[in-house]
Amino acid sequence: MVLLEGKRQMKLELKGIGKEFDQGNGKQVSVLKDVSFQIDGELIVGILGPSGCGKTTLLRIIAGLERPTSGEVLLDGEPIVKPSPRMGMIFQEHALLPWLSVIENVSLGLEMRGIPARQRQETATKYLELVGLQDCASSRSYELSGGMRQKAAVARALSLEPSLLLMDEPFSALDPQTRAQIQADILRIQEKTAKAIVLVTHSVEEALILSDELVILSSRPGSVKELIKVEIERPRDRMNPQFLEMRETVLAYLNGGKQ
Ligand SMILES: Nc1ncnc2c1ncn2[C@@H]1O[C@H](COP(=O)(O)OP(=O)(O)OP(=O)(O)O)[C@@H](O)[C@H]1O
Ligand SMILES: [Mg+2]
Numbered sequence: 001m002v003l004l005e006g007k008r009q010m011k012l013e014l015k016g017i018g019k020e021f022d023q024g025n026g027k028q029v030s031v032l033k034d035v036s037f038q039i040d041g042e043l044i045v046g047i048l049g050p051s052g053c054g055k056t057t058l059l060r061i062i063a064g065l066e067r068p069t070s071g072e073v074l075l076d077g078e079p080i081v082k083p084s085p086r087m088g089m090i091f092q093e094h095a096l097l098p099w100l101s102v103i104e105n106v107s108l109g110l111e112m113r114g115i116p117a118r119q120r121q122e123t124a125t126k127y128l129e130l131v132g133l134q135d136c137a138s139s140r141s142y143e144l145s146g147g148m149r150q151k152a153a154v155a156r157a158l159s160l161e162p163s164l165l166l167m168d169e170p171f172s173a174l175d176p177q178t179r180a181q182i183q184a185d186i187l188r189i190q191e192k193t194a195k196a197i198v199l200v201t202h203s204v205e206e207a208l209i210l211s212d213e214l215v216i217l218s219s220r221p222g223s224v225k226e227l228i229k230v231e232i233e234r235p236r237d238r239m240n241p242q243f244l245e246m247r248e249t250v251l252a253y254l255n256g257g258k259q
Helices: 055-062 102-112 117-130 146-159 176-193 204-210 241-254
Strands: 011-022 028-040 044-048 070-075 087-090 164-168 196-200 213-217 224-229
Touching (some): 011 055, 028 213, 028 224, 055 164, 087 146, 102 146, 146 176, 196 204, 204 241, 224 241
Parallel strands (some): 044 196, 044 213, 087 164
Antiparallel strands (some): 011 070, 213 224
């Protein structure tokens, strides 16, 4: 755990989160049930679970974009009831604006916060350098490859300097090589900026490469099936016996074999 510039540690608490959606025919569907866990410090927490078990809904609730039907989310003891500037979110679709240059895309959130132009330029440049896109600052986003666009989305979220970064399957559209590279970038960035990260992924391998802790959700309604500390030394090697063993364990939990 790295603490930079005397920053105090972030604490995120999920307490008994439940969510029901109205199906439109007067019936309710239960999507999340009694989800509780906490993130104490600048850790990377991976969320794994079957498709449709409520992972995106859970991230949206953490982000304050959606209200839970029951329970609450606390960030440093304060209930989250609306989107907080202390959180950044990266979606699977990076949603860069094609008519803007890369640096303009990264600066957009800063502009919306009323940050003056010069400071916007400096901050955006700093984060473009951090993700290795400094040479593409004036390219249009449609000129970038998928991996570069995803890096620009990471730079955009980081430029707002959130305490907590929420990522919803951010790398699933990338080829394995680009994906491995961007995973390494995320680890380097996390070490440098000491951010807490909640990462939803379908890839057990990705979760094990990146995470300090794993939350395994059951099928819908998603509830916490297992909380696992990933105590594999870094840098992690996908072929290391300990890594492979852990992968088997997590897959067994996901497939319902291990109770
Ligand atoms: N706004 C909504 N209104 C009604 N139902 C919704 C709404 N949002 C999500 N759902 C339902 O909630 C369930 C969980 O959706 P969610 O997107 O959170 O799952 P997920 O775990 O992220 O799935 P995936 O792994 O496929 O991305 C689904 O059955 C979905 O149809
Ligand atoms: Mg989802």
